[in-house]
Amino acid sequence: ILNVEQSPQSLHVQEGDSTNFTCSFPSSNFYALHWYRWETAKSPEALFVMTLNGDEKKKGRISATLNTKEGYSYLYIKGSQPEDSATYLCAWAGNMLTFGGGTRLMVKP
Amino acid sequence: ETGVTQTPRHLVMGMTNKKSLKCEQHLGHNAMYWYKQSAKKPLELMFVYSLEERVENNSVPSRFSPECPNSSHLFLHLHTLQPEDSALYLCASSQVPGQGYSPLHFGNGTRLTVT
Numbered sequence: 001i002l003n004v005e006q007s008p009q010s011l012h013v014q015e016g017d018s019t020n021f022t023c024s025f026p027s028s029n030f031y032a033l034h035w036y037r038w039e040t041a042k043s044p045e046a047l048f049v050m051t052l053n054g055d056e057k058k059k060g061r062i063s064a065t066l067n068t069k070e071g072y073s074y075l076y077i078k079g080s081q082p083e084d085s086a087t088y089l090c091a092w093a094g095n096m097l098t099f100g101g102g103t104r105l106m107v108k109p
Numbered sequence: 110e111t112g113v114t115q116t117p118r119h120l121v122m123g124m125t126n127k128k129s130l131k132c133e134q135h136l137g138h139n140a141m142y143w144y145k146q147s148a149k150k151p152l153e154l155m156f157v158y159s160l161e162e163r164v165e166n167n168s169v170p171s172r173f174s175p176e177c178p179n180s181s182h183l184f185l186h187l188h189t190l191q192p193e194d195s196a197l198y199l200c201a202s203s204q205v206p207g208q209g210y211s212p213l214h215f216g217n218g219t220r221l222t223v224t
Contacts, residue, residue, distance in 0.1 A: 004151070032209040043113070043199070046212030089152070093209020096165060099152040 004092045006100035013080050014108050020076045021103040023090030027071035032093040035064055035075055038102070039086040047075075047088075080107045112136065115200050115216035122190065123224055130185040130219045132200030141183040142213065143175060144199040152199065158183060159205075190223045197221075 005024045013019050025033065032051045038044040048057040053068040061078045077084055087102040113134045122128050134141065143155040157165035158177040172194075174186040183200055199218045204211040 034209065034212060036213075041217075043215040043217045044213075046214070049210065049212050051210065091152075091209075096154055096157070097209050097213070098154075101149075101151045 004090060004098050004100040006088075006090055006103050008103060009101065010104040010106070012106045012108065015080060015082060017080050017107075018076070018078045019080055019105065020074050021088060021105075023073045023075070023092075023100055025071050025073070025090070025092035025098075025100075026094060027069060029094045030068045030071075030092070033066055033068075033073050034089075034091040034093065034097070035073070036089040036091070037086045038089060044089060077105070080105070082107045082109050113200060113202055113214050113216040115198075115219055117219060118217065119220045119222075121222045121224060122187070124190060124192070126190075127186070127188040129187065130198055130200075130221075132183040132185075132216055134181055134183075134200075134202040134214070136202055136214055138202035138204055138214070139180060140203045140205060140211075141177060141180070142201040142203070143183070143185050144201060144215075145196050146199065146218075147193075147196040155185075187221075190221075192223050195221055195223045 007022050035047040036044040048064050050066040055066040057064050063076045066073045085107045087104045089102045091097045091099045116131045140159045142157050144152045146152050155169045156175040161177045176184040197218045200216040201213040203213050
């Protein structure tokens with residue numbers, strides 16, 4: 001069974017805190033790793049597509065790293081804001097795109 | 110209008126009904142997808158179409174029947190569904206399918222309730 005696991009499942013932080021979550025995926029047959037942000041009542045929105053071991057991507061206060069040899073990716077949010085509240089999904093592109101269960105982030109003002 | 114549009118947003122149907130979900134993309138993409146999200150489960154891939162040809166059918170029951178008449182439109186025809194089919198159905202598109210190098214662009218989804 002090829003599983004994509006995300007941890008934690010949910011996270012409550014205060015405004016201004018920095019936070020990070022983990023995506024674990026099979027290290028074999030790797031093509032790409034995607035991160036998406038899914039706000040309530042909206043559609044999932046792509047943040048990053050990462051393909052190379054050691055890749056680091058950044059978009060504003062959000063950044064991600066990738067380790068394909070050990071099969072994990074971290075997503076970091078610096079100085080969390082209430083508008084960062086969303087579910088963050090990762091997806092592993094092996095034979096087909098397989099999603100993790102997501103990390104639900106709630107940022108309190 | 111831009112992006113990926115899904116209709117209807119909400120649908121309630123009985124087990125003997127026949128209904129269809131519609132998806133339209135205005136991004137010039139070559140691939141379209143149907144995903145299902147049930148409560149407390151990850152997104153599950155149902156179907157992939159590339160250049161209007163079905164390239165993936167992820168062991169989906171035959172009561173779900175996809176149709177892709179052209180690269181901009183995708184339908185999911187539903188008949189004799191079961192209550193456990195109640196879920197959020199998301200449509201997505203991407204530049205190219207295959208090894209997942211292109212990000213997916215999602216619609217807002219159809220919330221389906223089967224009574």
